[in-house]
Amino acid sequence: MTDQDTPGRAAVLTVSDRAAAGAFVDTAGPAVASMRREAGFAAADPDV
Structure with missing residues (x-):
């Protein structure tokens, strides 16, 4: 497997008091x- 075959990783952090x-x-974090x-990224569940 090459680097091009490996999906990217993404993290979503919502900054809101x-x-x-x-x-x-x-609702924005889960949507993103x-x-x-x-889009093919491995994304963990969003966090606030």
Whole structure:
């Protein structure tokens, strides 16, 4: 397997005081992680 055959890795970190406090549910992080996976990246679950 060459480097070109290996998918890239991606991390998604949402920086938000309100999301961290539970004032609202972060939807942007999961959406970005999903887009990265669809593009062939190995993406862990997003974190706030």
